[in-house]
Amino acid sequence: MQARQDATARAVENADNLARVIEHDITYTSQLTDLSIQAAVDGAQDADVMRLPDHLRRELLFDRSATASQYIGSLLCLDSRGKIIVDSTSVVPRSVNLADRTWFTVHRDNPKLGLFVSRPLQSRLNPGEVDLMFSRRVNHPDGSFAGVVVAAFRLDYFQNLLSGVKLGPGGNITLLQDDGHVILRYPNDGTPVDENFSGRKNFERFRQTHETSFLGTSGKDGKERLYNFRRFDKLKMIVIIAPAARYVFADWTSRAWYIGIVTALLIVGMLFAAQLLSVEFRHRLVVEQQLRDMTRIDGLTGLSNRRSLDDRLMLEWHRAKRSGKPLALLFVDIDRFKRYNDTYGHQAGDDALTAVAQAIARNSQRPGDIAARFGGEEFVVVLPETDGAAAAVVAAAIHAAVRGLAIEHNGSEHGVITVSIGVACTDTEEVTDALGLIKVADQAVYRAKASGRNQTSMAEPFGGAAVTT
Structure with missing residues (x-):
């Protein structure tokens, strides 16, 4: 835009300079023409001059016309009736009456008009020629109208002035x-x-x-x-x-196209680079999310790890306290797991841990439920907005799912892998904080194991215990 404004300013400046030159030339030429007219007016108002013979009077009135522009066609002196009395082109004035011409009537009706320049007119004296008529009034000694001195200025002057x-x-x-x-x-x-x-x-x-x-x-x-x-x-x-x-704007247009194309290429390049950067950022976000997940997911079982459990349990604890809704926690322990490892090996033990973890996860899939590996063969399930009775139902489903795996365990009194579960809720009197919820549930697991394993033990609100199978 600045370049366009500069181009406009240069063009305006050039045009103004040209106009000044044209004005100067036309004004100067017009002044020369007016000097010739004024000299003729002065002579026409002198009675002694007007009594001279025609050829002397003509030479005296129009002797300065030679100093004016070559484009003056003729100088005429007219009397008050519009008759030519002195003609610069002929000793004998042409017998044409011009009293109807605008440049004549305007002086007749306006004593103080001064120099008058007419519109372009078809010449009555020279057919086919178009002239501008420069004229002044001639007065009698008493100030009354005595006639007009007029110069026919050919338009060829302007054509030649502008031709270059x-x-x-x-x-x-x-x-x-x-x-x-x-x-x-x-x-x-x-x-x-x-x-x-x-x-x-x-x-x-x-x-x-x-x-x-x-x-x-x-x-x-x-x-x-x-x-x-x-x-x-x-x-x-x-x-x-x-x-x-x-x-x-020709030069500006070519520059604008060049700048526009270069700018467009730069923009396309920047967009392409931005797209590559965006892809790289998205990839980084995915990797970072995966890394974050790796720090919060147990690598063996795919459940949440202990760190993630602590954060989520604390969040759900505070939420339960604010809303007044119950929060239940299941503490799940695989029965006789050390014997299983000793009998079948650690690889089989890892496979068993993974299978049990998936069984637990399948039965805790509500939004907000949290299934996590607590450590070793121990798991914790957090159940928001769940009371003891509903938690017992989930525990029973986990028991059934684990038994349904039918993983052989000759070191167990039940012949297959089973789990013991302790259940604690926020309405338990001993629970005063989130860690207390885990502690009470862990104690309930020990009661279930002591009662024969493959059972669920409920932490009662007043510290008692109820063992269910």
């Missing part, structure tokens, strides 16, 4: 009077001389907002141009320099 200007494809220059009447369009696009721009969108925007430069769309050909306006206050003219926007 290069605005690029689609650009144009318009010279017009401040009321909107066109003097000249360059290059010629068919706009007729004296066409009025008053009411056109871009011209009215300049007149109403006083913006001297802006981007606008031509109402004639629909092209976007950078319009630059400059007013010639002395001559009441306006020049509009309007290069095509495509030409003004």
